[in-house]
Amino acid sequence: MTLHAEVNIAQLCKTGEELCGDNVQITRTADSLIVVVSDGLGSGVKANILATLTTKIASSMLARGASLDDVVETIAQTLPVCRERKIAYSTLQILRIDHFGNATLVEFDSPRTLLSRAGHVMPFPAQTKTVGGKTVLAGHFELQEDDWVVLVSDGVIHAGIGGLLPLGLGWEGLAARLAEDVVNATDTSDICKSLLSCCEGYYLGKPGDDTTVVAVKVRRPRRLNLMMGPPVASEHDADVVRRFLAAPGQKVVSGGTTATLVSRVIGKPLKVSLEYHDPNVPPIAYLDGIDLVTEGVLTLNAAVDRLRAIPELRRSTRKDGASLVARLLMDVDHIHIWAGGAVNPAHQNPLLPSDMNIKLQVLGRLRTQLEALGKIVQIEWV
Amino acid sequence: MLIVEICMGTCCHLMGAQDLLDVLDALPADQRRLIEFKGVTCFKNCGKGPSVKINGNFLANATPELLFEVLQTNLQ
DSSP states (O other), X not given: XXXXXXXXXXXXXXXXXXXXXXXXXXXXXXXXXXXXXXXXXXXXXXXXXXXXXXXXXXXXXXXXXXXXXHHHHHHHHHSOOOTTTOOOOBOEEEEEEETXXXXXXXXXXXXXXXXXXXXXXXXXXXXXXXXTTEEXXXXXXXXXXXXXXXXXXXXXXXXXXXXXXXXXXXXXXXXXXXXXXXXXXXSHHHHHHHHHHHHHHHTTTOOSSOEEEEEEEEEOOOEEEEEESOOSSGGGHHHXXXXXXXXXXXXXXXXXXXXXXXXXXXXXXXXXXXXXXXTTSOOOEEOTTOSEEEOSHHHHXXXXXXXXXXXXXXXXXXXXXXXXXXXXXXXXXXXXXXXXXXXXXXXXXXXXXXXXXXXXXXXXXXXXXXXHTXXXXXEEEO | OEEEEEXXXXXXXXXXXXXXXXXXXXXXXHHHTTEEEEEESOOSOGGGOSOEEETTEEEOSOOHHHHHHHHHHHHO
């Protein structure tokens, strides 16, 4: 079974600092998710540079297929040396999860990564080994649906020092808190928010260290199919629509001609809504068996803008086609775009503004934005 | 009963099809009852939008004023 690893980050900066000395890089490759967390020596700009260098080197090397051993060795040899302390230092946590849930973890000098399954919280299983003269912890584990992995920087473990807890929250305290939180958490942002607000509370609002929480949840992928434009060869229309309807996940059809085509193939009437909510977005339509039917390029172009402002999109109650499609896209992981190659005569009108004419351009913007949000996008030309 | 179909496609939308809906509100209630408005995805007449069909008769390059006039003629 294919699994999807959902990931979220939350950070606090040490009091008085504008930059966080912890850095997190999240990379999705064709077959896996790579999360790299680093806590740089000290705080502020110097720590930020060290941490960013570490995570950037690690994630770029891993994304290009380097082994974990090579990454640790490279980082150990290349970090710049601090002028005051005469050492080059940053912690390192690397988590890699493939589409089958196989997880690999490497930790160097960081708090133990937490693993939660069915309400039980334990350290992610790992053994010590020596790489490039450094002693690291490394482990493999096969994750299942609904497992959680939480990576933290030491700011979380020490939460409360100088505040409410003289000895800090500690790993056990964090594990107990996580065990309570996972019960009611629906997604990774819930865990990030609750753990971070817990730390902020113990620090009495004045964090004594940079504090980072990265939560990963493994679950079944949520899928959506978006059909835009009729197939290039009309004799394939029925075939493509049937494949589209048989694909797993939600169905969205964008474009009047495409919607008419789908309606014809499935033999159900297409009903255009005459209520409109936004003068810039044409109305939606209704078709049995399809979750949402919208106009094509104008709606998707506006949907990209909506997706650029996710918090606003979550708050808004707008019901125009672009907001509706953006909300559906925001909540899924895998998006399969069925892009029809037929030339649209409507787009050949010289009176139209030139920046909207091509489907390709809109698809490109949509893809870039969705990928920036961590979605996996597949475009199939039909 | 007068059946009025308005194109809601990309091109007609850009050329002002939404404004045609305002004609609805401008009609007196007794006339409004005699008209059934429908949205249509595309009439394949994109170069001459906004497109409207009134009881099957095509009206190209429609404006609210033009539509209002044609409706009045048809209702008489």
